[in-house]
Amino acid sequence: xxxxxxxxxxxxxxxxxxxxxxxxxxxxxxxxxxxxxxxxxxxxxxxxxxxxxxxxxxxxxxxxxxxxxxxxxxxxxxxxxxxxxxxxxxxxxxxxxxxxxxxxxxxxxxxxxxxxxxxxxxxxxxxxxxxxxxxxxxxxxxxxxxxxxxxxxxxxxxxxxxxxxxxxxxxxxxxxxxxxxxxxxxxxxxxxxxxxxxxxxxxxxxxxxxxxxxxxxxxxxxxxxxxxxxxxxxxxxxxxxxxxxxxxx
Amino acid sequence: xxxxxxxxxxxxxxxxxxxxxxxxxxxxxxxxxxxxxxxxxxxxxxxxxxxxxxxxxxxxxxxxxxxxxxxxxxxxxxxxxxxxxxxxxxxxxxxxxxxxxxxxxxxxxxxxxxxxxxxxxxxxxxxxxxxxxxxxxxxxxxxxxxxxxxxxxxxxxxxxxxxxxxxxxxxxxxxxxx
Numbered sequence: 001x002x003x004x005x006x007x008x009x010x011x012x013x014x015x016x017x018x019x020x021x022x023x024x025x026x027x028x029x030x031x032x033x034x035x036x037x038x039x040x041x042x043x044x045x046x047x048x049x050x051x052x053x054x055x056x057x058x059x060x061x062x063x064x065x066x067x068x069x070x071x072x073x074x075x076x077x078x079x080x081x082x083x084x085x086x087x088x089x090x091x092x093x094x095x096x097x098x099x100x101x102x103x104x105x106x107x108x109x110x111x112x113x114x115x116x117x118x119x120x121x122x123x124x125x126x127x128x129x130x131x132x133x134x135x136x137x138x139x140x141x142x143x144x145x146x147x148x149x150x151x152x153x154x155x156x157x158x159x160x161x162x163x164x165x166x167x168x169x170x171x172x173x174x175x176x177x178x179x180x181x182x183x184x185x186x187x188x189x190x191x192x193x194x195x196x197x198x199x200x201x202x203x204x205x206x207x208x209x210x211x212x213x214x215x216x217x218x219x220x221x222x223x224x225x226x227x228x229x230x231x232x233x234x235x236x237x238x239x240x241x242x243x244x245x246x247x248x249x
Numbered sequence: 250x251x252x253x254x255x256x257x258x259x260x261x262x263x264x265x266x267x268x269x270x271x272x273x274x275x276x277x278x279x280x281x282x283x284x285x286x287x288x289x290x291x292x293x294x295x296x297x298x299x300x301x302x303x304x305x306x307x308x309x310x311x312x313x314x315x316x317x318x319x320x321x322x323x324x325x326x327x328x329x330x331x332x333x334x335x336x337x338x339x340x341x342x343x344x345x346x347x348x349x350x351x352x353x354x355x356x357x358x359x360x361x362x363x364x365x366x367x368x369x370x371x372x373x374x375x376x377x378x379x380x381x382x383x384x385x386x387x388x389x390x391x392x393x394x395x396x397x398x399x400x401x402x403x404x405x406x407x408x409x410x411x412x413x414x415x416x417x418x419x420x421x422x423x424x425x426x427x
Contacts, residue, residue: 007343023347026354033361040357042325043350050342055334063334092346096325137325182323183284185256216252227323229256229283234265
């Protein structure tokens with residue numbers, strides 16, 4: 001099954017090409033200042049926007065046509081997306097991709113079931129990586145979409161939510177490691193406070209530090225050597241971090 | 250702390266009121282630039298719009314910093330970017346990525362040329378050259394304190410004159426390569 005039948009493999013044709021499906025400047029094998037362009041640029045396709053984006057915004061309904069996607073959270077749909085993603089990345093010549101756990105695999109009623117599906121999807125991703133040579137640049141855990149994270153994850157006032165977030169990062173890191181991921185990302189979309197009147201900032205920051213130490217300990221335990229990439233994001237939308245200092249996750 | 254670096258995103262930088270080049274340069278001098286989320290925001294909006302990068306000036310600035318630290322590996326240039334909701338056909342995903350990759354490829358080639366010809370690096374090196382010897386070298390080496398510097402100035406009398414920063418000239422130089 002081909003999902004982008006109208007699109008050929010994208011090749012370099014040079015700056016004078018007027019072919020919409022060709023690179024005018026990116027020539028992966030061309031050497032620039034001692035490295036190939038592929039080595040310098042290490043391009044990566046993100047799973048969330050590209051394969052999970054719907055075009056919805058706070059004012060309107062989804063618009064994006066994705067004929068392969070039935071819009072459900074079924075395991076079959078998630079498995080099919082792996083085929084779509086790898087066809088896209090192969091045609092594009094992207095050497096890397098990256099994901100949040102919940103981009104690639106749906107959440108189920110219990111963490112156990114959720115992790116079982118994630119393993120199944122990871123099996124297929126591994127197979128596709130081995131077939132195409134495309135590698136995982138980084139993985140991460142989505143600790144912001146589910147309503148349980150409304151007060152934050154590592155900085156939630158609810159210790160059970162902290163525990164759930166820890167369990168989720170544990171699994172996401174293990175899957176990243178299994179897929180040969182070269183880095184692991186922490187973006188804390190729900191960390192930080194909305195209002196200092198209801199916040200114990202010291203406890204929140206101490207909890208965040210504990211969380212990161214636990215993450216480092218677990219990486220050591222499973223032998224994951226990848227870099228931890230913290231993604232600063234001050235002044236994001238109203239519903240995320242409102243501190244003016246970049247939080248480290 | 251070797252384990253931890255930063256993943257810097259263009260739209261996060263601009264929402265914070267910083268330029269991407271500032272964020273990258275600051276992270277890089279701290280040996281903390283690990284990877285980038287290559288996108289761009291709409292500067293007229295206060296939203297994280299995560300559009301694909303198409304601005305050659307931006308990608309040139311990014312690649313100047315990235316080449317200064319000899320690349321991002323094991324990090325990379327990740328397109329944390331989305332097609333806008335008006336671009337609703339599957340094929341738009343290809344147009345978006347092809348454009349982003351070509352924009353960064355051009356930025357790479359332009360930055361390589363700028364670095365190869367060395368006008369910028371020579372100018373910057375010369376601009377700070379008073380720290381390469383004499384009192385400047387002693388300051389950088391931590392060999393002097395306030396009292397030594399007071400004595401130095403009292404003995405010296407007339408200071409070395411300032412040199413022009415040549416801002417407009419250096420911006421013209423960059424444009425010669427675009």
